[in-house]
Amino acid sequence: xxxxxxxxxxxxxxxxxxxxxxxxxxxxxxxxxxxxxxxxxxxxxxxxxxxxxxxxxxxxxxxxxxxxxxxxxxxxxxxxxxxxxxxxxxxxxxxxxxxxxxxxxxxxxxxxxxxxxxxxxxxxxxxxxxxxxxxxxxxxxxxxxxxxxxxxxxxxxxxxxxxxxxxxxxxxxxxxxxxxxxxxxxxxxxxxxxxxxxxxxxxxxxxxxxxxxxxxxxxxxxxxxxxxxxxxxxxxxxxxxxxxxxxxxxxxxxxxxxxxxxxxxxxxxxxxxxxxxxxxxxxxxxxxxxxxxxxxxxxxxxxxxxxxxxxxxxxxxxxxxxxxxxxxxxxxxxxxxxxxxxxxxxxxxxxxxxxxxxxxxxxxxxxxxxxxxxxxxxxxxxxxxxxxx
Numbered sequence: 001x002x003x004x005x006x007x008x009x010x011x012x013x014x015x016x017x018x019x020x021x022x023x024x025x026x027x028x029x030x031x032x033x034x035x036x037x038x039x040x041x042x043x044x045x046x047x048x049x050x051x052x053x054x055x056x057x058x059x060x061x062x063x064x065x066x067x068x069x070x071x072x073x074x075x076x077x078x079x080x081x082x083x084x085x086x087x088x089x090x091x092x093x094x095x096x097x098x099x100x101x102x103x104x105x106x107x108x109x110x111x112x113x114x115x116x117x118x119x120x121x122x123x124x125x126x127x128x129x130x131x132x133x134x135x136x137x138x139x140x141x142x143x144x145x146x147x148x149x150x151x152x153x154x155x156x157x158x159x160x161x162x163x164x165x166x167x168x169x170x171x172x173x174x175x176x177x178x179x180x181x182x183x184x185x186x187x188x189x190x191x192x193x194x195x196x197x198x199x200x201x202x203x204x205x206x207x208x209x210x211x212x213x214x215x216x217x218x219x220x221x222x223x224x225x226x227x228x229x230x231x232x233x234x235x236x237x238x239x240x241x242x243x244x245x246x247x248x249x250x251x252x253x254x255x256x257x258x259x260x261x262x263x264x265x266x267x268x269x270x271x272x273x274x275x276x277x278x279x280x281x282x283x284x285x286x287x288x289x290x291x292x293x294x295x296x297x298x299x300x301x302x303x304x305x306x307x308x309x310x311x312x313x314x315x316x317x318x319x320x321x322x323x324x325x326x327x328x329x330x331x332x333x334x335x336x337x338x339x340x341x342x343x344x345x346x347x348x349x350x351x352x353x354x355x356x357x358x359x360x361x362x363x364x365x366x367x368x369x370x371x372x373x374x375x376x377x378x379x380x381x382x383x384x385x386x387x388x389x
Contacts, residue, residue, distance in 0.1 A: 021035050067079045096359070115137065120266075167240045174228050310371060316330070348384065
């Protein structure tokens with residue numbers, strides 16, 4: 001069929017070329033032209049290839065602009081960023097231990113013995129050694145039997161890393177490790193390189209109550225599965241000055257490799273020259289990979305819909321899956337659907353990524369740190385253990 005108009009809806013190479021032929025055949029100058037045996041056929045090939053490439057590129061570029069159709073992680077993260085969503089980082093395997101230091105052989109032991117923050121413990125799995133670190137400082141008074149006892153000591157697996165930056169306009173502060181556990185990130189700022197005192201900055205995900213005086217920082221994911229730290233601008237959060245020194249500490253984890261570790265040895269700072277006795281209260285659990293693009297695609301619009309508060313069933317599920325990466329799946333129901341009915345209560349059952357049930361520490365963190373600040377004041381949250389069939 002001869003046509004004086006070019007059909008622009010085709011994307012296939014052969015159809016594009018045929019449309020160009022039909023267009024030329026519709027012109028009086030080429031009405032009896034033999035396209036197949038002429039040099040013009042080569043020019044039509046070039047035009048068709050160029051049109052095909054441009055159509056393919058445009059189609060891919062447009063697909064990467066939407067959360068549902070994007071296939072590259074950078075594109076999914078970029079669109080999720082517009083919804084105020086930051087993907088979860090890798091997570092350290094976390095264990096809970098107790099320690100006892102027997103100082104019976106020491107005359108006049110100190111009244112208080114401190115287990116420093118970032119004290120090192122080691123464990124071995126499949127003949128490979130992994131390091132664990134305390135995340136807080138712990139102190140104990142000496143007992144009448146000259147012993148020091150530390151219980152509920154949280155330790156996390158990985159490599160403890162420290163980086164220093166000097167603030168300047170236009171400078172970027174990138175965490176140079178894709179396996180960082182952001183829950184272990186510590187950001188401190190001092191006035192200049194000659195001062196000793198630091199000011200600790202806090203991570204925030206809600207700017208409603210921020211002023212120009214709040215010492216806060218923000219996190220965003222960038223290319224290469226890395227994260228970048230950003231500071232306030234003097235309106236939302238305090239603004240840094242040129243020459244300020246930024247110190248970041250964090251743990252880069254081996255993710256799932258140290259899950260289920262049960263036996264630990266103390267390898268930290270000297271404790272009166274004594275070797276502590278260690279009892280494992282909860283084995284290492286919770287080591288996870290960074291959030292993949294399918295989870296980002298699922299969580300981002302739901303977290304945006306929840307607006308950082310727990311009101312509906314979907315709000316609860318989105319908040320838990322986002323802020324509690326140890327959850328593999330979640331089931332939530334209201335007290336009106338419980339048997340017997342219990343109005344004013346919300347029941348939550350969580351299937352953890354490792355193990356069959358949440359640990360006591362994980363439950364406390366989920367209820368106290370994740371849900372309590374976001375729930376309605378008069379609502380009571382209750383955790384129900386999952387039933388396995």
